[in-house]
Amino acid sequence: MLFIQEVLSYGNEIIQLALNAMNDCELGNQQALLLLILTRTNNDINKEMTDKFFEEYPRLRSIPPVESVVKYICEDNFKDDVYCNTENIHIWERLSKLKQNMLEYYTQNVCEAKADGLFYEFHSKFYQMNVQLNRLRLVIQPEFHVIKNVHPVSKIPYLSVRGFWIDENDKKVKIFTKSLGREDSYVDGKNDGDMLKEATKQIQHLAYLKYLEAYK
Known part of the structure; x- marks a missing residue:
């Protein structure tokens, strides 16, 4: 999907710039600063994913259920202090992959209007993915x-x-x-x-x- 590829490319550019700027820092400081840079832009990137989705599928923006689903997948809305936890990098990677999979699955089965006969199968699987997303978000921000x-x-x-x-x-x-x-x-x-x-x-x-x- 084009919008996912563009956002990932944007994220990779941020990483490379951060690494170049931190060449003289100690390893521990590099990791902390890199995480800070990435996560402080995380909400912006999430919102950008939402915008890019509707740039690619403009006719869907006027459909409230679609807009709500896409925003829910893309935008985590974590508390600020959650982004500062340097021990969560491996979990963030899992979250990113899961969100990409959900967007691709949703796009292929809803936005590209697959056969009606697969309606129940689609919703069952998407419901399971949604539960998984909520669980992973609860891992990152425990209650x-x-x-x-x-x-x-x-x-x-x-x-x-x-x-x-x-x-x-x-x-x-x-x-x-x-x-x-x-x-x-x-x-x-x-x-x-x-x-x-x-x-x-x-x-x-x-x-x-x-x-x-x-x-x-």
């Missing part, structure tokens, strides 16, 4: 609740984190649980910044393992 429990004997409060997953019905459900230790080991208790970072890391790890189990 969780921190819970305080008091030991019945010692009366010492402990913290644990419960994380969400996307079930087969595309609904968020709590399935991950991880202990975070005693509440008094964190300066600000349930609101401690370091604790929330650790909770995010733990739930992301569990969610990614669950994702790999489902999509090898």
Whole structure:
């Protein structure tokens, strides 16, 4: 598809310029700066993919369902701090490939109007791809609740984190649980910044393992 190829070419140019500019930096700094450059332009690139799609298929822009689907696939709308996590590069690559596959599949089966007899098959597969996309986005930006429990004997409060997953019905459900230790080991208790970072890391790890189990 032309618009995907153009966006990928644009992304490769950004990478090359970034690498050229960072030749004298240490490896760790190179990786951090490169990720910052790529992810800070990520929302712009996502929106550009949406625009380029409708440049290639202008007649579809006036169809609300198509516009909504394309925007949903292209535009992740993550929080700003998610783009700064240098440990997520390998997951971003998976997200990019999945979005490309979804756009190609959607274009071939809807925008190019394949036979009506394949309607059910198309929607079943596209629904499964949509669930996969939502799951991968939840890996990149985990959602969780921190819970305080008091030991019945010692009366010492402990913290644990419960994380969400996307079930087969595309609904968020709590399935991950991880202990975070005693509440008094964190300066600000349930609101401690370091604790929330650790909770995010733990739930992301569990969610990614669950994702790999489902999509090898």
